[in-house]
Amino acid sequence: MLLNRERALEFMDKHDLDALVACTPENVYYLSDYGVSHSFIFALYGVSAAVFPRDESVPATLFVSEVDVPYLEEHPTWMPEVRMIESFGAYVPPGVDLTERERRVSELWSAMRAKGSLSPNRQEVMAGVLRELGLADARLGFDDVRAMLELQSAGIARSTGADAFNIFREIRLVKTPREIELLREAARINEECLQETAQLLTEGTVIGDLARRWKSSMALRAAAGLEFYAGGFDRPWIFGSDSYRLRDGDHVLLDGSGTYEHYWCDMGRTGCVGAPSGRVEELYGVLADCYEQCIPLLQPGSSTVTIKKAASEAVRSHMSDGFTPLLHPLGIELYDNPQPLGEIEREEFVLEAGMVVNLETALYVEFPWGVLQLEDSFLVRDDGPESLVSLPRDLMSPR
Numbered sequence: 001m002l003l004n005r006e007r008a009l010e011f012m013d014k015h016d017l018d019a020l021v022a023c024t025p026e027n028v029y030y031l032s033d034y035g036v037s038h039s040f041i042f043a044l045y046g047v048s049a050a051v052f053p054r055d056e057s058v059p060a061t062l063f064v065s066e067v068d069v070p071y072l073e074e075h076p077t078w079m080p081e082v083r084m085i086e087s088f089g090a091y092v093p094p095g096v097d098l099t100e101r102e103r104r105v106s107e108l109w110s111a112m113r114a115k116g117s118l119s120p121n122r123q124e125v126m127a128g129v130l131r132e133l134g135l136a137d138a139r140l141g142f143d144d145v146r147a148m149l150e151l152q153s154a155g156i157a158r159s160t161g162a163d164a165f166n167i168f169r170e171i172r173l174v175k176t177p178r179e180i181e182l183l184r185e186a187a188r189i190n191e192e193c194l195q196e197t198a199q200l201l202t203e204g205t206v207i208g209d210l211a212r213r214w215k216s217s218m219a220l221r222a223a224a225g226l227e228f229y230a231g232g233f234d235r236p237w238i239f240g241s242d243s244y245r246l247r248d249g250d251h252v253l254l255d256g257s258g259t260y261e262h263y264w265c266d267m268g269r270t271g272c273v274g275a276p277s278g279r280v281e282e283l284y285g286v287l288a289d290c291y292e293q294c295i296p297l298l299q300p301g302s303s304t305v306t307i308k309k310a311a312s313e314a315v316r317s318h319m320s321d322g323f324t325p326l327l328h329p330l331g332i333e334l335y336d337n338p339q340p341l342g343e344i345e346r347e348e349f350v351l352e353a354g355m356v357v358n359l360e361t362a363l364y365v366e367f368p369w370g371v372l373q374l375e376d377s378f379l380v381r382d383d384g385p386e387s388l389v390s391l392p393r394d395l396m397s398p399r
Contacts, residue, residue: 017139059133084112138160166339197228207243263332266375270396274397287364358375363375
């Protein structure tokens with residue numbers, strides 16, 4: 001199970017919520033273990049949802065699209081109640097000969113239709129079911145305010161609905177064993193792909209080929225390579241010209257972020273074409289020393305403010321400007337912590353055992369000279385931080 005049930009109940013008590021209502025695919029997956037890609041692709045339209053009540057006598061309920069029922073049969077949810085949003089794909093000709101699995105899928109469609117509350121509109125289905133569950137006037141926490149407003153117009157939680165987008169993030173900060181397992185595998189895959197990509201750090205390579213190699217390597221490992229930054233020489237610091245050809249002496253940012261079974265990996269290194277310049281070696285050495293000083297600070301109870309301050313102090317005599325220490329939790333979102341809308345780097349929080357955080361205290365940006373970066377994922381543990389990757393933290397080059 002992905003859901004940290006005890007923590008969810010704790011925060012529902014803290015915020016006085018009777019139920020969590022997930023409409024974004026990340027939170028539907030997190031609450032229910034239902035992670036069909038269709039939900040992510042059509043996230044803006046809404047083809048799934050999940051309700052997790054605080055009262056255990058009220059059944060947790062998953063809402064799925066009619067077309068996705070075959071997926072559900074192979075990947076069942078732990079939630080005891082499942083309801084269907086009408087779409088297409090459920091036509092079974094009379095008298096057709098079905099396999100055992102096909103028969104189970106057909107029976108699922110029939111059983112969900114018999115429950116009623118059918119509509120092609122997700123919110124209409126949810127409104128009917130929330131009434132059935134006795135939650136129409138309950139204190140409901142929504143991760144999508146648009147869905148909340150539509151349900152309120154249908155008479156659901158008119159005065160008791162609340163924006164719970166960041167409450168979901170609070171809950172997700174401490175990972176379950178299943179989440180850690182997925183994050184380990186995602187990090188391992190990214191590490192392999194970054195090593196393969198570094199083999200292209202030779203004179204004459206088109207810079208765009210680095211991203212193409214990394215993304216194809218991710219795909220071959222059943223992962224999604226979503227963003228790869230390669231640049232930093234005499235081009236804009238992060239998005240180099242796609243047709244630029246590497247030259248001997250270039251140093252290159254290598255930063256890959258993607259997902260494995262919807263859980264993120266994020267890793268950064270600095271690569272070199274040929275021998276690194278003296279300045280690259282000097283400054284990267286400073287950053288690597290800073291990084292090693294900060295790793296032991298990844299302890300339960302440590303504040304990110306304290307860690308970033310320590311990083312800044314470690315490099316002060318070498319780089320007064322251009323240095324940016326960063327930390328961010330990693331999980332089902334790339335930045336998996338509560339943040340205000342409109343900000344991406346609000347990273348002031350206290351570490352807890354079970355968090356997975358990305359340490360980026362080694363980020364130096366100087367336009368147009370380039371970028372130096374070192375970034376890994378760590379599991380925060382009571383007995384000390386554990387790196388999720390084994391890739392050496394040296395400058396990268398072809399083997």
